Amino acid sequence: MNSSLLEKIASRQSGICLYGLVPPKQATPPAQLEAIVARQLERLRPLDVDGFIVYDVQDESDRTSAPRPFPFLPTIDPETYACEHLAPLAAPKVVYRCVQRDTRDGLVRWLEKVNEATPPRISVFVGVAHRRARVGVALAEAYSLARRHAPRLVLGGIAIAERHARDLAEHERILAKSDRGCRFFVTQAVYDVTSTKSLLSDFSLACRARNEPAAPVILTFSPCGSEKTLAFMKWLGIAFPRWLENDLRFAADPLVTSLDLCDRIFSEVWDYARDHGVPLGVNVESISIRKVEIEASLELLRSLRRRMG
Secondary structure: OOOOHHHHHHOOOOOOEEEEEOOOEOOOOHHHHHHHHHHHHHHHOOOOOOEEEEOOOOOOOOOOOOOOOOOOOOEOOHHHHHHHHOOOOOOOEEEEEEHHHOOHHHHHHHHHHHOOOOOOOEEEEEOOOOOOOOOOOOHHHHHHHHHHHOOOOEEEEEEOHHHHHHHOOHHHHHHHHHHOOEEEEEEEEOOOHHHHHHHHHHHHHHHHHHOOOOOOEEEEEOOOOOHHHHHHHHHOOOOOOHHHHHHHHOOOOHHHHHHHHHHHHHHHHHHHHHHOOOOEEEEEEOOOOOHHHHHHHHHHHHHHHHHHO
């Protein structure tokens, strides 16, 4: 890459390219874990990316009354997985951290540790999935503690276009997180182009009113190759317009259809964001553990990377 991820974030550049992954399950036997890591490194090393997102997965069963399509199993700590198992990957790691599981003292200890890292570490704090959930450290307090105990930590935030479609206030949440130290934002998987463009429109107008440049918004894309994957994505809160869901459900090859849809959605939103002064990037992930969908996510990453130039 021509400049580092830290430089691109600091200069609010368009074109940030990331690949996201979930650590293996905590209960994975050591020999099996070693094999999983080896396969991941083989897949990820050739990728032309600015960095890798390592997710901190929550149960989220308190967010909805619908049954979870797949059982929740705790994963390896993302910090450990990023810094130890994925250490052979030279690109920076963007480590997610669910602060609702933290105690205040535990979070402070972690912040003081990462503040000493060179180069500066990059992290995205995640709050509760639903207001009814048990809270360890509230998101606002976590940002405050980060400013105090880890001023070198580069913070990112979550942006959810579907939430904006409901209350038209997601751009205000983004600005509030910016004021608390967030320097870039990552969306959940995008399949609803209208709500995404609406969020970017309101965000652009709000930044103009404040006479400040917009922070980079990194759109997440995830292939959908089966009914099970579709059901899980909907359970996670990802919005699918009716026409698009029909196209996926009744496609001769849902995975090919999904890749085409993601490509078309990104192209439309990329042009829109450029015209409205919002620096856009991409993050590609595979929600499924099926090999064919993982390989499709790598194909999608390469395609979107080319579109960004």
